[in-house]
Amino acid sequence: MKQSQLFTKTLKDAPKDEKSLNAQLLIRAGFVDKLSSGVYTYLPLGLRVIKKIQNIVREEMNKIEGQEILMPSLTPKENWEISGRWVVEEMYKIINEDTGLGWTHEEIITPLIKKHILSHKDLPKYVYQIQTKFRNEPRAKSGLLRGREFIMKDLYSFHETQEDLDDYYEKVKQAYDNVYERCGIKELTYFALASGGKFSEKYSHEFQTITEAGEDVIYICNKCQAVFNKEVKEEKCSNCNSDDFTEKKSIEVGNIFRLNTRYSEPFELKTERGTTIIMGCYGLGISRLMGAIVEVLSDGKGMAWPKNVAPFQIHLIEITGGDEEIKQKTQEIYEILQNKNFEVLYDNRDEKTAGEKLNDSDLIGIPLRVVVSKKTLSENSVEVKSRNEKDACLIKITEITNYVEKFFQ
Amino acid sequence: MKQSQLFTKTLKDAPKDEKSLNAQLLIRAGFVDKLSSGVYTYLPLGLRVIKKIQNIVREEMNKIEGQEILMPSLTPKENWEISGRWVVEEMYKIINEDTGLGWTHEEIITPLIKKHILSHKDLPKYVYQIQTKFRNEPRAKSGLLRGREFIMKDLYSFHETQEDLDDYYEKVKQAYDNVYERCGIKELTYFALASGGKFSEKYSHEFQTITEAGEDVIYICNKCQAVFNKEVKEEKCSNCNSDDFTEKKSIEVGNIFRLNTRYSEPFELKTERGTTIIMGCYGLGISRLMGAIVEVLSDGKGMAWPKNVAPFQIHLIEITGGDEEIKQKTQEIYEILQNKNFEVLYDNRDEKTAGEKLNDSDLIGIPLRVVVSKKTLSENSVEVKSRNEKDACLIKITEITNYVEKFFQ
Numbered sequence: 001m002k003q004s005q006l007f008t009k010t011l012k013d014a015p016k017d018e019k020s021l022n023a024q025l026l027i028r029a030g031f032v033d034k035l036s037s038g039v040y041t042y043l044p045l046g047l048r049v050i051k052k053i054q055n056i057v058r059e060e061m062n063k064i065e066g067q068e069i070l071m072p073s074l075t076p077k078e079n080w081e082i083s084g085r086w087v088v089e090e091m092y093k094i095i096n097e098d099t100g101l102g103w104t105h106e107e108i109i110t111p112l113i114k115k116h117i118l119s120h121k122d123l124p125k126y127v128y129q130i131q132t133k134f135r136n137e138p139r140a141k142s143g144l145l146r147g148r149e150f151i152m153k154d155l156y157s158f159h160e161t162q163e164d165l166d167d168y169y170e171k172v173k174q175a176y177d178n179v180y181e182r183c184g185i186k187e188l189t190y191f192a193l194a195s196g197g198k199f200s201e202k203y204s205h206e207f208q209t210i211t212e213a214g215e216d217v218i219y220i221c222n223k224c225q226a227v228f229n230k231e232v233k234e235e236k237c238s239n240c241n242s243d244d245f246t247e248k249k250s251i252e253v254g255n256i257f258r259l260n261t262r263y264s265e266p267f268e269l270k271t272e273r274g275t276t277i278i279m280g281c282y283g284l285g286i287s288r289l290m291g292a293i294v295e296v297l298s299d300g301k302g303m304a305w306p307k308n309v310a311p312f313q314i315h316l317i318e319i320t321g322g323d324e325e326i327k328q329k330t331q332e333i334y335e336i337l338q339n340k341n342f343e344v345l346y347d348n349r350d351e352k353t354a355g356e357k358l359n360d361s362d363l364i365g366i367p368l369r370v371v372v373s374k375k376t377l378s379e380n381s382v383e384v385k386s387r388n389e390k391d392a393c394l395i396k397i398t399e400i401t402n403y404v405e406k407f408f409q
Numbered sequence: 410m411k412q413s414q415l416f417t418k419t420l421k422d423a424p425k426d427e428k429s430l431n432a433q434l435l436i437r438a439g440f441v442d443k444l445s446s447g448v449y450t451y452l453p454l455g456l457r458v459i460k461k462i463q464n465i466v467r468e469e470m471n472k473i474e475g476q477e478i479l480m481p482s483l484t485p486k487e488n489w490e491i492s493g494r495w496v497v498e499e500m501y502k503i504i505n506e507d508t509g510l511g512w513t514h515e516e517i518i519t520p521l522i523k524k525h526i527l528s529h530k531d532l533p534k535y536v537y538q539i540q541t542k543f544r545n546e547p548r549a550k551s552g553l554l555r556g557r558e559f560i561m562k563d564l565y566s567f568h569e570t571q572e573d574l575d576d577y578y579e580k581v582k583q584a585y586d587n588v589y590e591r592c593g594i595k596e597l598t599y600f601a602l603a604s605g606g607k608f609s610e611k612y613s614h615e616f617q618t619i620t621e622a623g624e625d626v627i628y629i630c631n632k633c634q635a636v637f638n639k640e641v642k643e644e645k646c647s648n649c650n651s652d653d654f655t656e657k658k659s660i661e662v663g664n665i666f667r668l669n670t671r672y673s674e675p676f677e678l679k680t681e682r683g684t685t686i687i688m689g690c691y692g693l694g695i696s697r698l699m700g701a702i703v704e705v706l707s708d709g710k711g712m713a714w715p716k717n718v719a720p721f722q723i724h725l726i727e728i729t730g731g732d733e734e735i736k737q738k739t740q741e742i743y744e745i746l747q748n749k750n751f752e753v754l755y756d757n758r759d760e761k762t763a764g765e766k767l768n769d770s771d772l773i774g775i776p777l778r779v780v781v782s783k784k785t786l787s788e789n790s791v792e793v794k795s796r797n798e799k800d801a802c803l804i805k806i807t808e809i810t811n812y813v814e815k816f817f818q
Contacts, residue, residue: 007476007534009525033521035481041521042479050479067416070451070459072444073482074543074558094510095502112442112450116418125416132541134483149483
């Protein structure tokens with residue numbers, strides 16, 4: 001895409017009312033726009049990241065036999081009354097209607113499944129959606145980390161036996177690990193024991209990514225590496241009995257729960273043999289993950305997107321000094337790269353200085369920067385630089401395709 | 410996909426509270442589930458159709474330089490007060506919040522664009538989203554044709570001159586024609602003059618698809634073929650002066666408006682030269698289009714999806730009579746077709762009779778049916794049948810790939 005066409009602009013300064021790093025950078029770079037506290041528009045660059053994360057999550061859910069559906073946001077009071085959750089503070093309610101906005105979907109999926117699972121032979125089944133959720137959130141001050149409107153993947157599983165749920169629970173854990181790996185934050189993400197909350201078993205598990213911006217605290221056992229959310233941490237490690245922990249601030253980027261019969265009982269979800277069906281639920285915030293990636297993979301100059309979720313792969317920048325020949329040469333390189341199916345953002349803006357273009361490039365954080373200038377062309381070359389490395393180098397124009405293919409291998 | 414894995418079931422009878430044909434068929438076939446009046450869950454088969462329509466619309470919008478974004482549904486009262494639309498009946502409002510649910514997005518896109526269009530050189534720009542809309546709809550009795558929660562594409566254009574808007578208006582008209590062509594309903598869809606409503610110029614244009622289920626009425630001039638919505642129809646055709654019209658019931662599947670300065674004025678959206686920016690808006694209901702396709706392309710047996718929007722391309726059905734060899738042979742054919750990247754729904758269900766499988770196939774409406782049975786295998790053949798034709802024929806197994814490739818050319 002040609003950057004002159006992109007309708008968004010980068011901003012020099014962050015908006016004053018945004019305290020969180022992720023929102024500051026995403027707004028300055030033109031990835032999102034803030035409509036109100038915890039409510040953002042995804043602009044073209046930001047929506048490209050959201051779609052890439054969604055596709056990674058979708059692929060991993062499909063691999064573990066998840067079937068994708070899309071449930072509504074307008075949800076009837078009667079469903080929430082069956083589970084006793086009509087009164088929770090998290091739910092936005094519509095004036096003059098017995099309707100609330102879905103902030104989670106156990107109350108919708110359970111009666112839906114009841115219509116379609118007619119026999120124990122239909123089990124197990126795994127159903128997920130990627131959907132916008134609404135949550136009445138008094139503390140929406142962390143940009144994409146805590147939204148009042150946010151995009152989430154929620155998977156629900158249905159089993160006849162506890163063992164079957166336990167088996168699937170492990171598969172989901174692996175699928176989540178794959179997601180964080182592909183999104184470039186695996187090394188900073190821990191699998192932590194957490195409380196079960198009000199609605200499930202005594203314990204659940206969370207995926208926690210270490211960042212100073214996180215609102216959670218985890219304790220990592222220095223002896224056996226077991227990880228505990230502050231809520232459930234005791235004096236001694238429940239795994240190895242050590243009392244030597246490292247404390248870290250972190251953000252929850254996923255959680256998995258054994259719901260057991262918490263919802264199947266009130267909704268009378270049973271097999272034909274009378275067994276109450278056992279459920280699991282597995283959440284992963286798509287927009288929160290985007291925010292977490294920004295928090296942990298940015299530097300003083302801007303963002304640094306991992307290859308699989310970057311809005312574009314290559315930032316091609318022309319520095320023409322008004323020379324039409326340089327423009328023409330860059331256009332040719334743009335076409336070569338596009339013909340090889342690379343995703344290229346081509347900064348062809350005439351009104352920007354070289355310095356402004358390079359600053360914008362660092363801010364936007366596309367993995368590979370390719371600069372074309374009088375100097376590089378004098379050596380039949382372009383200058384290439386990874387966003388994650390300090391130094392740039394020249395490569396011959398004839399070598400570009402090879403270089404780029406290797407870079408993205 | 411193997412049909413035994415699909416968690417949804419087909420139903421023999423339509424739900425009694427659904428009067429509309431599209432909802433009856435879509436629910437019976439397991440494409441959607443009704444949560445409440447005008448509010449549906451998209452099940453795996455239905456979501457596949459939605460995604461295909463979305464992709465067609467997205468491709469056509471990108472071709473006319475539309476840039477995709479995603480705006481929020483939680484929208485602040487202050488934006489709606491600037492345009493004077495906080496009080497409209499269409500809007501759901503949240504209890505204890507100065508927030509309404511977006512039923513259209515002029516009030517959000519206009520101030521957003523104001524932040525990014527700094528000069529007349531930035532014009533024109535075209536921005537769209539594909540998003541869930543909410544509309545307080547007292548008469549939500551037409552299935553997907555009129556939802557309280559529905560999926561819509563809305564495109565907005567921004568121009569410095571009226572001529573530029575007029576040029577783009579024509580391009581959008583062509584893009585919409587392409588969408589209806591690719592979705593298989595072009596021949597039944599008319600471009601009609603309609604009233605401008607409360608919010609735009611005297612006239613707008615609608616795309617109206619002829620169906621008895623439609624809530625609109627159009628008049629087609631028998632002399633010059635000009636088409637008029639009932640609202641704007643006069644005694645004599647305003648184009649050719651004839652008074653000879655054909656009256657048809659129809660459903661609006663798209664509309665395009667010249668907003669002119671209706672929103673740019675109150676939001677003070679101007680160029681640096683002081684010119685108030687001229688706007689157009691262009692709506693297309695994704696879920697409504699899905700419902701309209703069902704209304705016009707179904708028969709007494711079920712739905713008949715056009716090739717480009719069908720949930721799967723091929724319905725592969727085994728009739729084994731308990732014979733493992735037939736199952737094995739069908740599995741081989743399934744793999745051959747999948748390796749050629751065809752989308753196949755493989756009815757491998759053991760508990761269903763041949764008659765039940767064939768009835769389900771007609772109901773679901775996948776374009777090409779391929780049946781494998783003892784009889785067909787005795788001639789080294791499979792039976793193929795287009796959903797739109799009455800007669801089936803045998804083709805040799807060795808010829809399947811060729812046949813299918815030709816069918817979908």
